[in-house]
Amino acid sequence: MFLKPDYLIAGDITDIDLDLLEQAGIKGLILDLDSTLIAPHSAFISNQALAWLNLARKKFHVAVASNNKNEVYLDKVRELLNIRIVGKAKKPSRKAFHRLMEEFGLKAEQIAVIGDRPLTDIWGGRRAGMKTILVGTLHTMNEPAWKTKMRLLERVFIRPN
């Protein structure tokens, strides 16, 4: 089984060209949270990522789908970013993606799923019929070593275009 994202970004989320996505007919973005938008479990967003997010919100419907189950943490992020977050998303389940698609009032092909994990974000987004964008991991000071290894292993499944 190979997981091929529609777009493979060498850098992190802030390197995604929003104009290009707009030109491709994308109207909604569903973002992964930990390691994609913010450093894991930090409830801290870099100035760069925040600037990118604010620009994205001017052009697109934007929401977060996270497998994180910690509602206290998620509430902190909701407050920090004033953003719609579906927690306990169980990606690669399609459920959270479909829920947000309904909220956006868009079709699957008008939505791009952005994340750092092939087996959750990319696989789930593909199963939901959405465009997928694999980004590099944000600096993850709090991430345990096994998780970093797992993340690198997952990349074995990626076949570049």
Ligand SMILES: [Mg+2]
């Ligand atoms: Mg992640």
